[in-house]
Amino acid sequence: xINLLIFGILSLDTILNVPELKNAHYGIYICKLDNxxxxxxxxxxxxxxxxxxxxxxxxxxxxYFLEPQFQFKTYLLLRGQIKExxxxxxxxxxxxxxxxxSLENLEQFVRKIKSLQIKQITGTIIVVDDYxxxxxLPVGWAWHYLDARYAPEISxxxxxxxxxxxxxxxxxxxxxxNASIFPATEYVQLVNRMKTTTENDxxxxxxxxxxxxxxxxxxxxxxxxxxxxxxxxxxALFTGNYFKERLIAEGIKFSQRVIRxxxxxxFFQDNTPIIIDSTLSLPLSEIIKETNTESxxxxxxxxxxxxxxxxxxxxxxxxxxxxxxxxxxxxxxDTNNVSLWDGSGxxxxxxxxxxxxxxxxxxxYNNSKLNLYFYNSLPKPGNGTLKARFNGFTDSLRxxxxxxxxxxxxxxxxxxxxxxYTFSMLFNNFTCSSxxxxxxxxxxxxxxxxxIHNNNSIKSEYIKEIIQQ
Numbered sequence: 001x002i003n004l005l006i007f008g009i010l011s012l013d014t015i016l017n018v019p020e021l022k023n024a025h026y027g028i029y030i031c032k033l034d035n036x037x038x039x040x041x042x043x044x045x046x047x048x049x050x051x052x053x054x055x056x057x058x059x060x061x062x063x064y065f066l067e068p069q070f071q072f073k074t075y076l077l078l079r080g081q082i083k084e085x086x087x088x089x090x091x092x093x094x095x096x097x098x099x100x101x102s103l104e105n106l107e108q109f110v111r112k113i114k115s116l117q118i119k120q121i122t123g124t125i126i127v128v129d130d131y132x133x134x135x136x137l138p139v140g141w142a143w144h145y146l147d148a149r150y151a152p153e154i155s156x157x158x159x160x161x162x163x164x165x166x167x168x169x170x171x172x173x174x175x176x177x178n179a180s181i182f183p184a185t186e187y188v189q190l191v192n193r194m195k196t197t198t199e200n201d202x203x204x205x206x207x208x209x210x211x212x213x214x215x216x217x218x219x220x221x222x223x224x225x226x227x228x229x230x231x232x233x234x235x236a237l238f239t240g241n242y243f244k245e246r247l248i249a250e251g252i253k254f255s256q257r258v259i260r261x262x263x264x265x266x267f268f269q270d271n272t273p274i275i276i277d278s279t280l281s282l283p284l285s286e287i288i289k290e291t292n293t294e295s296x297x298x299x300x301x302x303x304x305x306x307x308x309x310x311x312x313x314x315x316x317x318x319x320x321x322x323x324x325x326x327x328x329x330x331x332x333x334d335t336n337n338v339s340l341w342d343g344s345g346x347x348x349x350x351x352x353x354x355x356x357x358x359x360x361x362x363x364x365y366n367n368s369k370l371n372l373y374f375y376n377s378l379p380k381p382g383n384g385t386l387k388a389r390f391n392g393f394t395d396s397l398r399x400x401x402x403x404x405x406x407x408x409x410x411x412x413x414x415x416x417x418x419x420x421y422t423f424s425m426l427f428n429n430f431t432c433s434s435x436x437x438x439x440x441x442x443x444x445x446x447x448x449x450x451x452i453h454n455n456n457s458i459k460s461e462y463i464k465e466i467i468q469q
Contacts, residue, residue, distance in 0.1 A: 012040060015443045020432035029354040030423040030448065033365055039421065044358075047339070048426035051402030052295045052385075053409040054345030057352070059288040060360050060374060062303045063326035065311060068285035068373045070133070072098030072306075074157070076109045079266070079273035080123060082116060090123035092273055093159025093239060094263060096131050097309070098281045103160055103183060105279045106239070110246045112277040124256040125244050128263050130238040131156035132305045132315035136234075136344040138342035139317070140349055147207035147214075149229035151346060154301045156315065159239040161298055162374075163229040164188050166205060166214060170196040170222045179216055187241040188212045188232055188241045195219045205230065212238075220403035222433040236260060289377040292400055293384035304343030317342065328356070331363040345402055354424035361422040365413070378412050390442060395449050406430055408437040416444065416452040 002393050018028070027043035048272035062070075073096045080089010091113065091322025095101070136153035137146065145151045152162035160183065169178040179192040190211065194203070197219040204217040205228055212233050218227065232238045266273055279289065282304075291299040301317075311326075316338040320343060339351035364374040372419055378398035381390035385401040399412025411424035425444065 006298065012444060012447060015221070015440060015447065016042075018440070019073045020430060020436050021427075021440070024240075024430035024432075025428045026426065027354040028423070028425045028444070029358045030421060031358060033362060033420040033422055036362070042356075043380070044355045044424075045337075045353050047202050047337070047353055048409070048428045049404070049407045050345050050350055050352045050426060051404045051407045052297075052345045052355065053357060053400055053402040053411050053424070053426070054343065054350050054352070055292055055295065055402075056357055056400050057328070057340075057360055058300050058303055058343040059291055059377060060364050061324045062284060062288060062307060063364075063370045063373055064327055064330075064367075065307060065323060066284055068283060070284040072100070072281040072287075074098050074101050074105065074279045075268075075275050076112060076277040077273040078116075078276050079271045081271075082118060085117050085119040087116075087118045087121045087123065087151050089121075089271060090126050090273070091121060091243075092126040092128060092261075092266065093157065093243065094128040094131075095155065095236065095239075097156050097158075097302055097306045098279070099158050099161070099296075099299045099313070100281050100287065101157070101159055101239075101279065106159065106243055106246065108190040108279060109243065109277060110250060113247060113252065114250055116276075118252060120253040121247070121256075125240050125254070125258045126261050127157055127236040127240040127258060128261055128266070129155050131309055133317075135317060138301065140341055140347040143209055146209055146331060147231050149231060152231035152298050153233065153235055154298065154305060155235040156305075157236040157239050158298070158302065159235055159242065161229075161234040161296075163231050164214075166190065166216065166223075166228045166230055168194065168203070168216070168220055168226045168228065169299050170220055170224060172196060173198060173222060177216075177220055180241060181214070181413070182227075183240075183242060185242050185245060187238055187245075188214060191215045193217045198222060201226070203228070207231070207233070207351050209233070229405070236282050260313065270280060285373040285377070288373075292377040293379045295385050295401065297346055300344035301342060328360075328444055331359055333359055348404060348407070354411070357424040357426075358422050361411065361413065365420070365422065375413060389438065390445070393446075397445065398425050402426075403434060408434050408441070410441045414448070416449050419452070421448075 016367045027046050029041045029044035030039040075094040077092035149163050167180050173196055177194045181190055194216045201220050202218040207214045214230050247388045304320035305315045307323035311313035311323045321340050328335050333356050339350050341347045365371050379386040380398050381393045396415035399410050402409035407428050409426045414421040
């Protein structure tokens with residue numbers, strides 16, 4: 001083993017030469033941004049599962065192609081005539097991809113209908129979500145996680161992040177807990193078999209893929225209270241049905257079922273609908289900030305499909321991936337040496353190299369128009385997915401985390417003594433605890449900053465691979 005890179009008391013070979021990594025795979029690439037000099041690299045061109053580091057590529061491509069000021073729109077339309085407070089026609093909600101469309105946004109539409117003094121609707125409520133293709137899930141997402149809040153269905157008409165919250169409150173020992181759904185809706189049913197206990201929580205909660213029925217079982221401690229988000233099936237119909245329920249709650253008579261239509265079909269009817277209200281999302285720059293800081297899978301997949309819709313008029317996952325590969329090609333990455341399947345990194349067949357991720361980070365750093373938007377989208381210690389990491393770290397760090405089964409990744413920017421660096425560390429196929437890998441990542445960053453502080457810079461002779469078995 002060659003030991004060339006000494007960082008104070010620790011060296012990178014010492015950090016990495018531990019039993020937990022003996023059979024694991026890892027790749028690291030660290031470089032100085034002002035002159036692109038390589039500080040350290042090992043296995044930097046090999047392919048690894050990036051987990052949520054995939055969001056670095058997706059959000060960078062979105063900023064590049066869509067621009068920071070891009071906003072998503074949702075429209076409320078009315079078709080027919082209002083006579084004597086009766087709407088002889090339909091109400092239509094058209095989604096154009098906004099992943100942040102919220103309860104407050106929907107209430108705005110409810111208020112608009114009320115302001116027209118409508119007391120009855122003879123037609124129906126129509127939802128339109130064909131801005132995106134019919135596929136609601138990327139290829140390969142594990143079916144047994146599809147009720148989880150981090151794996152919701154993707155729709156051009158999203159609502160409340162496409163989840164409901166199951167609120168669980170203990171009652172008396174041995175009795176059923178008090179369980180409810182928020183927002184309250186008949187679109188999702190709850191079957192509650194959970195008991196109150198003096199023992200530790202043993203919560204079982206799931207929704208079968210084919211129906212909007214949530215099953216609650218097991219037990220919760222009498223001193224506990226839990227709110228658990230569960231993804232719903234068919235977000236567009238979820239939106240329409242909740243809207244229907246809110247109108248009825250406001251005293252508007254309505255007896256028809258909510259239906260789905262294609263946008264093109266709306267204009268083959270006798271009465272052309274008119275837009276009566278709309279909502280605008282925050283700018284894309286703010287949405288990607290939440291995407292990266294909180295690692296929002298829904299946002300990443302919506303952004304992916306939006307890239308396809310905007311660039312190729314196809315709101316599909318494949319079209320979005322085509323856009324991402326075009327972006328990678330533009331910045332000089334050989335797209336034959338990546339394997340991309342989704343925008344969020346949730347699928348374990350995504351494959352990229354540390355060098356590719358650093359290439360994206362370096363490109364965004366050097367783009368004077370986009371660099372601050374992108375830099376500020378990455379979490380810093382104490383925020384988002386770095387909330388409990390790098391405690392006491394005094395230098396500037398912005399980094400995207402990534403974690404799925406046997407994969408733990410960290411890529412981003414480091415600023416020490418007014419000098420900027422970028423790095424990517426991808427760890428795969430380990431059998432130790434993820435906590436151990438997180439510790440290794442933090443030790444590497446700390447060792448680098450310590451060496452820079454002690455020696456003012458990292459000398460050129462250190463630009464070598466130090467791990468050789």
